[in-house]
């Protein structure tokens with residue numbers, strides 16, 4: 001099983017991340033990065049993954065900084081129980 005690396009899409013390591021205490025470090029990285037060639041299938045997979053991961057992220061002590069990291073670094077995948085589309089909406093709200 002592969003753990004989340006703590007690297008952003010730009011390869012920058014989140015300084016406070018993934019010391020093994022976060023619930024997501026017990027899961028496969030793939031769980032957080034649903035993918036498919038078909039955009040509709042990818043969207044469905046992403047929503048399913050979000051629903052599955054949200055309770056885990058809601059219980060995580062680092063949920064707030066995790067979300068901030070994902071927004072600031074334009075991360076893809078699911079971070080802090082949010083999808084890229086969720087974070088895009090949050091970015092627009094705060095702009």
Ligand code: SF4
Pocket residue numbers: 022023024025056057058060061062063064066067078079080081
């Ligand atoms: S909020 Fe979710 S993705 Fe972020 S560190 Fe916690 S468990 Fe991992």
